[in-house]
Amino acid sequence: xxxxxxxxxxxxxxxxxxxxxxxxxxxxxxxxxxxxxxxxxxxxxxxxxxxxxxxxxxxxxxxxxxxxxxxxxxxxxxxxxxxxxxxxxxxxxxxxxxxxxxxxxx
Numbered sequence: 001x002x003x004x005x006x007x008x009x010x011x012x013x014x015x016x017x018x019x020x021x022x023x024x025x026x027x028x029x030x031x032x033x034x035x036x037x038x039x040x041x042x043x044x045x046x047x048x049x050x051x052x053x054x055x056x057x058x059x060x061x062x063x064x065x066x067x068x069x070x071x072x073x074x075x076x077x078x079x080x081x082x083x084x085x086x087x088x089x090x091x092x093x094x095x096x097x098x099x100x101x102x103x104x105x106x
Contacts, residue, residue: 048081
C-alpha cells in the first residue's frame with residue numbers, strides 16, 4: 001500500500017474528499033516525524049510503537065574506490081509491532097495455509 005492508497009482508503013471510509021483525507025494523513029505523518037525528532041516514543045495501542053535508536057559511528061568503505069570512510073553516529077527510526085498486530089497478521093497467514101484459495105492447492 002502506498003501513501004496515495006492510504007489517502008484513498010481514508011477518503012472512502014470516512015466519506016470525505018480526497019483533499020481533506022490527504023490533509024489528515026499528512027498531519028498524522030508530520031506529528032510522528034516531529035515526535036521522533038524530539039526524541040519521543042509514539043505508541044499506538046493495538047498497532048505498535050515508533051522510536052529512534054542510536055546507531056554507533058563506524059568505518060565504512062566507498063564501494064567505488066575502496067577507500068575507508070568514517071560514518072558518523074546517527075539516530076534511526078524503528079517500528080516495533082504490537083502483539084495484537086502480529087497475531088492478526090499470523091491469523092490471516094494461518095487461515096490461508098489451512099484453506100488455500102481454489103487453484104492454489106498443491
